[in-house]
Structure formats: structure tokens, C-alpha cells
Amino acid sequence: MMVYKSVWFVLLLIVLIFLALFFLRVILFKTGFIYTLKKLWRIAQDYFHVYQFFKVPELDESFKENQLFKKVSLYLQSLPSLEDSDFTNLVTSSGKNQNDIVLRLDPKQTIGDEFLGARVFWFHEAEQTSDSKARTFVLKIRKADKRRILRPYLQHIHIVADEMEQQGKRDLKLYMNAGAQSIGGDGNVRWRSVPFTHPSTLDTIAMETDLKNKVKSDLESFLKSKQYYQRLGRVWKRSFLLYGPSGTGKSSFVAALANFLNYDVYDIDLSNVTGDSDLKLLLLETTPKSVVVIEDLDRFLMQKKSTGVSLSGVLNFMDGILNSCCAEERIMVFTMTSKDQIDPSILRPSRVDVHIHFPLCDFASFKVLANNYLGVKDHKLFPQVQEIFDNGASLSPAEIGELMIANRTSPTRAIKSVISALQTDGDGRGSRRSGLSNDAEELEERSARSPLNDGLSTVKDLRRLYGLFRVKSNAKSPSFDGGVSPRSER
Numbered sequence: 001m002m003v004y005k006s007v008w009f010v011l012l013l014i015v016l017i018f019l020a021l022f023f024l025r026v027i028l029f030k031t032g033f034i035y036t037l038k039k040l041w042r043i044a045q046d047y048f049h050v051y052q053f054f055k056v057p058e059l060d061e062s063f064k065e066n067q068l069f070k071k072v073s074l075y076l077q078s079l080p081s082l083e084d085s086d087f088t089n090l091v092t093s094s095g096k097n098q099n100d101i102v103l104r105l106d107p108k109q110t111i112g113d114e115f116l117g118a119r120v121f122w123f124h125e126a127e128q129t130s131d132s133k134a135r136t137f138v139l140k141i142r143k144a145d146k147r148r149i150l151r152p153y154l155q156h157i158h159i160v161a162d163e164m165e166q167q168g169k170r171d172l173k174l175y176m177n178a179g180a181q182s183i184g185g186d187g188n189v190r191w192r193s194v195p196f197t198h199p200s201t202l203d204t205i206a207m208e209t210d211l212k213n214k215v216k217s218d219l220e221s222f223l224k225s226k227q228y229y230q231r232l233g234r235v236w237k238r239s240f241l242l243y244g245p246s247g248t249g250k251s252s253f254v255a256a257l258a259n260f261l262n263y264d265v266y267d268i269d270l271s272n273v274t275g276d277s278d279l280k281l282l283l284l285e286t287t288p289k290s291v292v293v294i295e296d297l298d299r300f301l302m303q304k305k306s307t308g309v310s311l312s313g314v315l316n317f318m319d320g321i322l323n324s325c326c327a328e329e330r331i332m333v334f335t336m337t338s339k340d341q342i343d344p345s346i347l348r349p350s351r352v353d354v355h356i357h358f359p360l361c362d363f364a365s366f367k368v369l370a371n372n373y374l375g376v377k378d379h380k381l382f383p384q385v386q387e388i389f390d391n392g393a394s395l396s397p398a399e400i401g402e403l404m405i406a407n408r409t410s411p412t413r414a415i416k417s418v419i420s421a422l423q424t425d426g427d428g429r430g431s432r433r434s435g436l437s438n439d440a441e442e443l444e445e446r447s448a449r450s451p452l453n454d455g456l457s458t459v460k461d462l463r464r465l466y467g468l469f470r471v472k473s474n475a476k477s478p479s480f481d482g483g484v485s486p487r488s489e490r
């Protein structure tokens with residue numbers, strides 16, 4: 001009887017021990033008791049170390065964006081400790097894909113990072129100035145580790161951030177020059193920015209395939225040629241002159257360039273520039289890896305009223321002589337309707353590296369548009385469309401695109417509306433093919449033209465309805481007026 005009782009007692013004891021262990025495990029692992037112990041241990045360790053603090057402000061002393069701040073911001077997003085920390089901010093990406101959720105360091109948050117066996121910390125410091133945007137990242141690093149790891153750690157941040165940029169994880173920005181009135185000593189900057197979300201890509205631009213491939217390989221070789229440019233003592237920039245009638249895709253091409261390269265865009269409005277030195281300062285305040293654009297340069301140069309920017313100011317700007325600012329890659333783009341009345345010095349060889357002509361739509365471009373807008377690769381009406389194009393009739397891609405959008409529910413109706421618009425409005429402006437020429441060497445021209453047709457048409461209705469197409473000047477884009485013979489263009 002006694003043995004029987006003690007067996008029961010032992011069994012009960014074992015069950016109790018198991019239960020106790022089970023509850024202890026739950027308490028230790030599920031309640032964060034261990035985590036708290038670890039944290040206390042780390043705080044105790046930190047207490048006995050001497051730390052140094054390195055600040056990375058968002059703006060430098062001349063209120064220019066600090067590139068290191070951008071890189072640190074990107075780098076911190078990649079840290080697993082940000083995801084694992086007690087709390088952090090979830091924000092929607094301000095970039096192209098607004099459905100993306102990204103993690104952002106909270107102003108009250110400190111996160112750790114490990115590098116070469118050393119532990120470093122990052123936190124935010126928001127400075128309360130008149131400009132509420134003044135933010136600073138602070139790197140906290142043990143004094144004993146500083147000499148060993150600081151430099152390699154900063155290099156590591158550069159490498160990781162550059163990789164992330166190349167993978168398109170950087171949110172691109174569109175900068176616009178704010179005008180003289182907003183530049184002051186109180187921290188106001190020359191450039192204002194908004195997220196750059198233009199969806200245009202080189203694939204969605206309708207242009208000759210050969211030309212597109214040449215542009216792509218030109219850009220790729222530009223990206224790889226840092227040493228080459230340095231050896232030649234030349235500014236590491238590439239410049240493009242885009243010319244062609246309104247609505248042929250020049251601005252869309254600029255956006256496509258930025259998306260292709262993953263570069264920010266600086267859009268210079270010359271009417272907001274007070275003078276040549278202001279223009280230089282604007283260029284000085286652009287950041288590397290950017291596309292700097294001046295739109296409608298011909299219109300500006302031919303304007304009667306003076307804006308303070310001289311031709312030589314523009315030429316210096318185009319040459320990017322400010323080597324100090326342009327040591328790193330920049331793409332410059334100038335757009336214009338036509339090169340005909342432009343001062344020859346602007347077109348001098350080597351001033352602008354690549355000239356690209358944006359013509360009115362031809363059949364090949366039409367097919368790209370039909371694919372983009374209607375999802376149609378082939379259609380029974382295509383031969384008819386081709387014949388009309390072959391006879392010289394043409395419209396701008398913007399006009400054709402609008403017709404397709406308006407009739408997008410029925411591809412057949414859309415193509416028919418394009419056919420009828422080409423027959424009534426296709427005024428033979430499409431007599432020049434697109435071309436890319438290095439140092440102003442032009443591609444051949446086509447001479448097919450067709451008579452101008454008067455009368456109200458869908459395209460004209462569209463023009464009136466949307467007011468989409470800016471009529472720049474009668475001399476430069478006569479075909480939009482309908483009253484001037486297309487032969488007088490060019």
C-alpha cells in the first residue's frame with residue numbers, strides 16, 4: 001500500500017514539474033520577460049561605455065540637400081532591426097508605386113545596427129527651426145570602435161544605398177525652381193520638390209525601335225563612363241536636344257529617361273530665373289544623379305521681353321562649366337519645337353551631345369500607341385491605317401492617343417476614329433522621321449506630304465475640348481492653326 005502511494009506521489013510530482021516548466025516557458029518567451037532582461041543588460045553595458053555622436057543633417061550650411069542624409073534614410077529602411085524594433089512608422093511610398101508600404105524611423109525611436117562586430121545606434125533629431133523640415137539623423141557609436149569602423153561603415157552605407165537606388169527603391173523627386181521671391185536668408189531654397197510619379201517609360205514611348213535601342217545603350221554606356229570622363233577632364237554629363245512639334249512625346253521622353261536611370265528631375269522654368277548668375281546657382285544646387293531640363297528653349301530665346309538670362313548664360317549652362325558642381329553624373333535635356341530659328345552657337349557640335357527628332361506619328365509609332373492604349377497588337381484595319389500613313393498623312397502621337405483613350409472600350413471604333421481623323425486632319429506634317437544624331441548629324445528626311453484638309457473633325461473637337469495642345473506661335477507650329485500650309489513648316 002505504501003509503495004503504491006509513493007508511486008502516485010512521484011507521478012503527480014512529475015506532472016506538476018512539467019506544468020511548472022510549461023508555464024515558466026510561456027512566461028519567459030511569450031511575455032517578453034527575456035527580452036526585457038536582455039534590454040536591461042544592454043542598457044547596463046551601454047552605461048559603462050563612452051559614446052560619440054555624429055549628426056547627419058538633411059540640409060547643409062548652404063541649405064542644399066545633404067546627399068549623405070538621403071543615403072542614410074534609404075539605408076535605415078533596409079535594416080532588419082527597424083522591422084524588429086518595438087515600434088516604427090509605416091508610411092505609403094511617395095514614389096511611383098503608392099501601394100508600397102515602407103518603414104520609416106520614428107522621431108522617438110532608436111535602432112541598432114551591427115557592423116564588423118561593433119554595435120551602433122541610429123536615431124532622429126528633429127530641430128525646431130522656422131523651417132519645420134529640418135531633420136537630422138544621429139549616429140551613436142562607441143568611442144572604442146570609432147577609429148576602426150566609422151569610415152568603412154559610412155562606405156558600407158553608400159554601397160547599400162546605391163544598390164537600393166539601382167533597384168529603384170529610391171523615391172524620385174521632381175524639383176521646380178521656385179523663383180526669386182522665395183529665396184531668402186531664412187532657409188528658403190531655390191528648388192521646391194514634389195514626388196516624381198510620372199509613369200512614362202522608354203517602352204511606352206512610341207519611337208523607332210533602332211533609335212530607342214541606341215538611346216538605351218547610349219545611356220547605359222554613359223552610366224559606366226565615370227573614369228573615362230575624368231581622364232578626359234570633361235564634366236560627367238550627357239546632354240540631349242529634343243525637337244519636334246507639340247504633342248510628339250518630348251516631355252514624356254524626359255520622364256522616361258528619369259525612370260530609366262532612376263534619376264531625380266530638375267525642371268528649370270527660365271521665366272522664373274532672374275539672371276545668368278541665378279541660372280548658375282540653380283545648376284550648382286542640383287544634386288548628382290539627376291536630369292536637368294529646360295523645356296521650350298526656342299520659345300524662350302525668341303521671346304522679345306528680357307528675363308535677365310542672356311544667350312551666353314544659357315550657353316555656359318549647357319556646357320556645364322561649373323565643374324565643381326557637376327563632378328557627378330547629370331543628364332541635361334533641352335526641348336524645342338524646331339531647330340530652324342535657333343542661334344547656331346546653341347547647336348554647335350559638342351555643346352549638345354545627342355539631338356533627337358520627335359516627328360509626328362508614323363505607322364510604326366501608331367502600332368506602339370495601339371498596343372499601349374488599346375492593347376491591340378494587330379487588327380484588320382491596320383493595312384488601311386498603314387496606307388494612309390504611307391500617303392503622308394499624320395497627326396501627333398498625343399492627338400492619336402487622345403482618340404484612342406476616348407474610344408478605348410472598342411478598339412475597332414478607336415482605329416476607325418483615327419483613320420477618319422487622319423483623313424480629315426492628317427495634314428502631312430508627318431514628313432520627317434525620328435532621328436538620333438550625335439553632334440547634330442541628321443537622319444534622312446521623308447518627303448511624302450498630303451494636302452491639308454479643312455473642316456471640323458474629331459481631332460479638332462478634341463483640341464477644343466481639352467485645350468490640350470498648346471499653340472506656341474504661328475511661325476513655329478503652323479499645322480495646329482490649320483490656316484497655314486504645312487509646307488511652310490520647318
Ligand SMILES: Nc1ncnc2c1ncn2[C@@H]1O[C@H](COP(=O)(O)OP(=O)(O)OP(=O)(O)O)[C@@H](O)[C@H]1O
Pocket residue numbers: 204205206207244245246247248249250251252253358365396397398399401469470
Ligand atoms: N511618342 C509618344 N509615345 C507615346 N505617347 C506619346 C508620344 N507622344 C505623345 N504622347 C502622349 O501625348 C501626350 C503629350 O505628350 P508630351 O507632353 O510628351 O508632348 P510634347 O512633345 O512634350 O509636347 P509639347 O511640345 O507641347 O510640350 C502624353 O500624354 C503622351 O503620353
Ligand SMILES: [Mg+2]
Pocket residue numbers: 250251252295
Ligand atoms: Mg512638353
